[in-house]
Amino acid sequence: MxxxxxxxxxxxxxxxxxxxxxxxxxxxxxxxxxxxxxxxxxxxxxxxxxxxxxxxxxxxxxxxxxxxxxxxxxxxxxxxxxxxxxxxxxxxxxxxxxxxxxxxxxxxxxxxxxxxxxxxxxxxxxxxxxxxxxxxxxxxxxxxxxxxxxxxxxxxxxxxxxxxxxxxAIIPEEQRDRYRRTIKQHGADALAPVEVDFKSHIGSCTGCYVTITPQCLNEVINAANLTFCKTCGRILYLAEEDHHHTRRTSS
Ligand SMILES: [Zn+2]
Structure with missing residues (x-):
């Protein structure tokens, strides 16, 4: 998974x-x-x-x-x-x-x-x-x-x-420790959706409202591993509407 x-x-x-x-x-x-x-x-x-x-x-x-x-x-x-x-x-x-x-x-x-x-x-x-x-x-x-x-x-x-x-179970084994630490630090806010403007390919972390790097955004979109916000450390994932957007465009 x-x-x-x-x-x-x-x-x-x-x-x-x-x-x-x-x-x-x-x-x-x-x-x-x-x-x-x-x-x-x-x-x-x-x-x-x-x-x-x-x-x-x-x-x-x-x-x-x-x-x-x-x-x-x-x-x-x-x-x-x-x-x-x-x-x-x-x-x-x-x-x-x-x-x-x-x-x-x-x-x-x-x-x-x-x-x-x-x-x-x-x-x-x-x-x-x-x-x-x-x-x-x-x-x-x-x-x-x-x-x-x-x-x-x-x-x-x-x-x-x-x-x-x-x-x-979705958390890769090698990222478990960092995941636990992040949960311990931020509690239920340890995960944050990324809001993406797909036209300009700019995403921002809704946990700290800081723009993430294009490379970071690509990692979030690929979702192979957990991506942590470089500013606040939260675990990033695509916001729902953005996710549908990527699904629509990729299908
Ligand atoms: Zn952040």
Whole structure:
């Protein structure tokens, strides 16, 4: 089996498919990990908001108790007011009552503010809860989908790796080492189609976009051995349209 453009193109496609599968197999768990981390921080934010709401309710209860105590104190003072005989004591009690009523007014304002804050906080917590729930089900769905794909993708990758090993039969024995080194260096991009302008007989490597020498181009067209780009070292083969062109013209 010779290292024709078709065979090399097929080998290149197999390497690219293997890379795409390997990428998916590694990015899936990474994406899941970052989504799970995001979910955890959302849940923490929700917990914090719940605690803050709980604390606000506790503070509200305290203010309501304080208001009751203030009212009871004023009621006591009013009873005393009816019992005092001396004018200056009466005045002092009146002042005290006026002062306590003002404090009560402040407490009432604080309670009203607390109610509206609690209302807003409750709505915010409900929103966070709904979002966290939606996000959790999205993450779970992503995980299920990812896990259901992992098995088939691994099998597919194994098949492609086998196909690569078989397709590598086209590599001449004496070029195997260099082929391996090139694959190691460039991965799935170790092979590059050559774009050819047949009118002027000029070809360029699509790996590095440098024009190749006419002699190099002839080697690529003859495809007896692997031809390596002198600039980037990639394995060259004729691009599909060029290949058809040569086939058409040579037949
Ligand atoms: Zn190149």
């Amino acid at each position: 010779p290292a024709t453009a078709e065979n090399l193109r097929e080998l290149h496609q197999l390497h690219q498919r293997a890379k795409a599968l390997r990428d998916r197999l590694t990015t899936g768990p990474k994406t899941l990990g970052s989504r799970q981390a995001a979910l955890t921080s959302r849940k923490t934010a929700l917990e914090d908001a719940r605690k803050a709401l709980q604390e606000a309710k506790v503070q509200l209860k305290k203010r309501e108790h304080a208001l009751q105590a203030q009212q009871a104190k004023i009621d006591d003072l009013k009873v005393k007011l009816n019992q005092v005989k001396k004018n200056d004591e009466y005045k002092a009690l009146q002042n005290q009552i006026a002062h306590d009523k003002a404090s009560m007014g402040n407490t009432e304002d604080e309670i009203l503010n607390a109610y509206s804050e609690i209302e807003a906080q409750t709505a915010a917590v409900a929103k966070l809860e709904a979002e966290a729930q939606q996000f959790a089900s999205d993450v779970a769905a992503f995980q299920t989908q990812m896990e259901s794909q992992t098995g088939p993708q691994k099998l597919q990758l194994e098949e492609i790796e086998k196909a690569i090993a078989e397709a590598e």
